[in-house]
Amino acid sequence: MGHAITRRSFLKGTLTAAGSIAATSSVARAAAAMDKGEAIATLIDISKCVGCEECVHACKEANADKYPKPQKPFPKMYPKGVKAEDWSDKTDVIDRLTPYNWLYIQSATVDMNGETKELTIPRRCMHCTNPPCVKLCPWGSAIQLDNGISRIDADICLGGAKCQTVCPWLIPQRQTGVGLYLDILPAFAGNGVMYKCDRCYNRIAEGKVPACIEACPENVQTIGPRDEILKQAHELAASMNGYIYGENENGGTNTFYVSPVPFDKLNSVIEKGKGKPHLAAVSESMGTGDKLAMAMLIAPIAGVVGAAARFYNMSKKES
Amino acid sequence: MRLNEKIIRYIYIITFTFLTLTGFAQMPIFKRYHIADIPGLGWLAQFYITHAMHYIFAVILIGLSTYICVDYILNKPQGYTITSRVYAKSIIILGLIITGGLMVFKNLSGTPYSPFMISLLDLSHLTLCMALLFYFILLLGRSVRFY
Ligand code: SF4
Ligand code: SF4
Ligand code: SF4
Numbered sequence: 001m002g003h004a005i006t007r008r009s010f011l012k013g014t015l016t017a018a019g020s021i022a023a024t025s026s027v028a029r030a031a032a033a034m035d036k037g038e039a040i041a042t043l044i045d046i047s048k049c050v051g052c053e054e055c056v057h058a059c060k061e062a063n064a065d066k067y068p069k070p071q072k073p074f075p076k077m078y079p080k081g082v083k084a085e086d087w088s089d090k091t092d093v094i095d096r097l098t099p100y101n102w103l104y105i106q107s108a109t110v111d112m113n114g115e116t117k118e119l120t121i122p123r124r125c126m127h128c129t130n131p132p133c134v135k136l137c138p139w140g141s142a143i144q145l146d147n148g149i150s151r152i153d154a155d156i157c158l159g160g161a162k163c164q165t166v167c168p169w170l171i172p173q174r175q176t177g178v179g180l181y182l183d184i185l186p187a188f189a190g191n192g193v194m195y196k197c198d199r200c201y202n203r204i205a206e207g208k209v210p211a212c213i214e215a216c217p218e219n220v221q222t223i224g225p226r227d228e229i230l231k232q233a234h235e236l237a238a239s240m241n242g243y244i245y246g247e248n249e250n251g252g253t254n255t256f257y258v259s260p261v262p263f264d265k266l267n268s269v270i271e272k273g274k275g276k277p278h279l280a281a282v283s284e285s286m287g288t289g290d291k292l293a294m295a296m297l298i299a300p301i302a303g304v305v306g307a308a309a310r311f312y313n314m315s316k317k318e319s
Numbered sequence: 320m321r322l323n324e325k326i327i328r329y330i331y332i333i334t335f336t337f338l339t340l341t342g343f344a345q346m347p348i349f350k351r352y353h354i355a356d357i358p359g360l361g362w363l364a365q366f367y368i369t370h371a372m373h374y375i376f377a378v379i380l381i382g383l384s385t386y387i388c389v390d391y392i393l394n395k396p397q398g399y400t401i402t403s404r405v406y407a408k409s410i411i412i413l414g415l416i417i418t419g420g421l422m423v424f425k426n427l428s429g430t431p432y433s434p435f436m437i438s439l440l441d442l443s444h445l446t447l448c449m450a451l452l453f454y455f456i457l458l459l460g461r462s463v464r465f466y
Contacts, residue, residue, distance in 0.1 A: 079351070079352060079353065081353075082351055129428060129429075130427075130428035130429070135425070135426045136345070136366060136370065136426075138345045138346045138347075138441060139438065139441060140434055140437030140438035140440075140441050141434075143434045143437070153434060156434075156438070160346065160347035160348075161347060162345075162346075162347045162366060165347070165366055166366050166367070189348075251428065285367070286426060286427075286428070288367070288370075288371050289370055289371065289374060289423075289426055290426075290427060290428070292371060292374035292375060292378065293374065293423045293424075293426070293427060295374075295375075295378045296374065296377060296378050296381060296420070296423060299378045299379075299381040299382040299385070300381055300382065300385040302382045302385075302386075303381070303382040303383065303384065303385025303386035303387075303388075303389065304385055304386075304389050306382075306386045306390075307385070307386045307387075307388075307389035307390040307393060308389065308393070310323075310390060310393075310394070311390070311393040311394055314394060
């Protein structure tokens, strides 16, 4: 993204200030939404992103205090074959998600109206409305706040990485040698702590804008109450004849990407793999569980009916 | 033992076995300890499968437990007294159903529990499960009544 560097330096001084004013007013609305117990969401206009990575650096700076400080050497883990994951010597990696990089820029070269164009897409946790990382965490270390933000409590997480396995985008990333597991049975259970975007929950609680939004010179992201942001996403998509990703994926998320190019097309050209999430359609992960939960309500009724039927049959036989 | 009791007993054994297995499978241990590598046990490391199975067997447990309770009240078998052991076990099972039910509710969309509440539920569900396992192990070898 060499061309972006000059553009980045140019834009930095001129547009960031304007960007933060716009973003601050939207976060004021987001704060009002939070007061009413509503979820906040972000709209990411892919057509505006220039891939300057200002947001990536801002995220790293703002969240540096939360990054893992692992103890080395790592305790031996059993059985053999349990691998340590160590990113502490690769903290400058920014071309994928890592425990030290919660946001990265994915690029997609596509044909648009007969022209070849490079689109850049900021990628991070989607903050799902019903997040399986939170709901299926066996320890309660992944939590969802009233404002819809999901985050992992680094003081409780044992690093089993279940949240990563159940996340449709495999977002959370593990660092070994840090966290509560060291104080329990480091050889036999746990393997560090999982890290991901926490939507700058602490900044939001202070009435500030997430760092990535504040730093973006192009105002790619808009934050606010979910209903309002979703409406804006639809208006934007309609205005560019575009597409939305994140509204229905995994049953709904609090991140809406709007793109002039269909997402299946983008998905086919982006680099995917470890720490590099896809853009494919995702069905609702917790959907089956929700349906079975309904069956749980009927189960006691079935039990009563069964016992009553047996009683009736027996009484009939006796008489 | 009457046929009805026998069938119920077998359903109970199968239900508890699978509830325990799929319950422990909610922790990422079967893959780490290569149990899921044993042919036929790969599903133990599939979180969505074990999650759904845990729910299905919970449905059976709830249905069966209600059936047994109501059946006991309606048909009070002659000479059948509830021992303190059975009371203890019933309370543990009731505790498992209540904590499990609250966790199912937690898993529905739009029900964010406080982190403290989630950890408390997780730990009490696990503790009750260990208590029930301990009960079964203690009575192993004796003639155990499963209900
Ligand atoms: S995208 Fe993944 S990590 Fe983020 S909330 Fe959804 S399930 Fe959790
Ligand atoms: S919201 Fe905060 S934590 Fe998340 S990507 Fe942006 S800067 Fe990073
Ligand atoms: S989202 Fe904004 S800051 Fe991030 S790469 Fe795109 S233009 Fe730059």
